Amino acid sequence: MTPALFLLLLLLLPAAAARRPASAAAYDLLHPAMTYRMPTALRELSGICVLPKQRVACVEDQTGTIYVYNLSTRRIEQTIPFGPQGDYEDVAQIGQDWFVLRSDGTLFKRSAGRTTTYATGLDQANEPEGLAYNAAGKALLVACKGAAGVGSPDQLRAVYRLDPGTFRHGLKPAYVLNVAQLTAANVAVNRFAPSAVAVHPKTGHVFVAAASGNALVELDAQGRVLHVEKLPRNLFPQPEGLSFAPNGDLYISSEAGNTKTALIQVFTFRATP
Template identity: 50%
Template sequence: MKNLLFALLTLPVGCNSPAATSADASSSSLLPVQAVSQRTTPPAPKAAMAYDFSRPAATYAMPSELAELSGIALAGSTHITGIEDETGNLYEYNLTTRKVDRVIPFGSSGDYEDVARVGADWFIMRSDGKLFRYSATGTQEYETGLSFANETEGLTYDAASKTLLVACKGEPGAGLSFGQRAIYRLHPETFKAEAKPAYVLDVEAIRGSTAGADAAAEKSGKKGKKKGSGKGFSPSAVAVHPVTGHVFVLSAKQNGIVELDQNGQLLAAQPLPADLFPQAEGLAFTPSGDLYVATEAGKSATQASIHLFRARGR
């Protein structure tokens, strides 16, 4: 089974750019695009993240209507807004009262995967590559040039470049192999995906790094229950650290998280404890760098949850 998985992950697939219109939209090169590859030596096991994902500072149990919680974004210091992958609603969750204050319909039913806030507007990504923008004037729809084949699951706002980033769970496009995963930058005016990915994830490099993390944990006697252990990587969420500018990418299927530097180089990869993360689906940073990670209820849990993690030493 392991040999079969390795063969599938490394099988080259001829993929085109997201769409022909994507290249046209990016021809003006208004933004620098980093086309990078992680085909480098995986970081040593000591390359750990600043967060201990086995020890949340706080945990928030979600109500039943958010059992399929698929994405989160901060809405000020007291609220988190979430979406779930069946109905076109935004759910404003109050971190103080631990209740949903308001449900805001933005669209019809659909497979919505992630949400990002830009100013007073909300952007929602659907799995077929369509982007929705909800504002005081209503909801607008945009074709990003990405498609259902790309399986667009992660969405975040990159404040430094003032653009949205989209992480693809499926085909990476841009001529990359299926052993890689792509994160695209959207044009700030047209919301079309740039022709070249902003960041490229190499599955084998991630596997090697996560294997090192597992070995280090075993050596120290910390054998906390893990699921997947990085034997593949299918992005389910993406977020940019507000202080370092590093890019964090979550994977629900393999239950892991990776950290890239601003140039897209792989810094660290860690498996997540299965008891805390039945199906990890959402990421959101506070301005100071605290990290919220959301998980669906999954098959083994009765409720979805959002966990808060503070950087080590804080």
Template identity: 50%
Template structure:
């Protein structure tokens, strides 16, 4: 997937919310979508991370083989979830063991987790959002659905809102060849009427003659990687906001790729992840200083999920 490039489309003002009964509340926030005509980054533009050389490696226990999301829980712990049971796994980075398992819900296809203060938010693939706080769990309707395949969740400290990345249908009148990232309104946790970022899949394939072949090849890794429709090859699996630059990072498991957008939604860089390290990349989490944890599910060869730490370079 060399020289992967990505363009973003301007959202039309008439876009509607993906679910008819979704009602936005609170102050209206701007849509950060860049013009498709904007100049793409130069070929070979890279991020501030060398994804081939992790600074640290953290093997996951067998119960986290289906690791689907991570969030930083302090300087010594990362909390992870897996996509079958409603548990939070408190992983100790020093001992490389799970210290606690915290049940928050029943069985379900849980895809990502975010921490906001002392609360934990968990996103299920059908658009349901769960908040675990003080030993109690609440469930919220976001207006997104299973058709959207909500796979990525993160907290945006600048706007004090949650962002949700959709793997499936983008909603809002967009085409099936696009991918959407929605902002959830504070308090109600309803998706805003318009996506805050829109990713155009066709632009990825048009950016390089080698892109499509690379995507299809890497799409064979992991449990969900055998679909032939090339419009589905960019499939967001995680999202995170850099704490210093406020840039948005979007992970795509299907082709082991990661993209970086600036605050306006302009593409800064896009690059592949090494297939030997990432059979199915599923989680992102930043440290306060800008170092980056990237998680992957277990592959057919490794049989073990792993979290890698990458140090920021030149920041």
């Protein structure tokens, strides 16, 4: 290699690094920028969705109510009843419409004061737990804690894409997670059962959290594993919720577990230099 070529490569390296997509490594998951302790009504906090104006929508796994929590006042400022008591897992918003996922795979849509239910085709055997809207694909994603379909090896976990019109899941998962592969990528992770899913607003990458295994995984748009990180249990007692602010800041919620209160923690997005 000539000296001139070597110098050219050195000049190009920073530009190449700048084009690398952000990853979970862009978050310092040991040091939250903010920590919010949830009120008693949200002790069983199971899913979150970041809203404008410093607000977060929350659901818990007992009542059919969406709670709008104001991060500035640290109070619940609105409650939106949408259904009967049930085991609700996650919440998402598309425009003015609310969507809530129940553990039996039923999807609740709350729109203009009216609730409609949809059978997604997923059921309690799939253990659907995570719900998120993928704006690029204009479809909801559902992350499942159970095995990825009938006959699939127990080491596989699936994220399904719901049809925007029928809200039925596709015959094949949108993303498949191989637990053995995740364990190989990070030896501290010895199991992984998804509890939440979210799509990064800047990169389109899919983030999946697991309360069983206490870990966070990042996938690219093609489903390739980019990063696997262990979440220490002392900071994340039971990570059940995952959401992003438009600027890329990451919100992770944990059920109370053995602690007195549920938590929402915010992690600042640090764009890859």
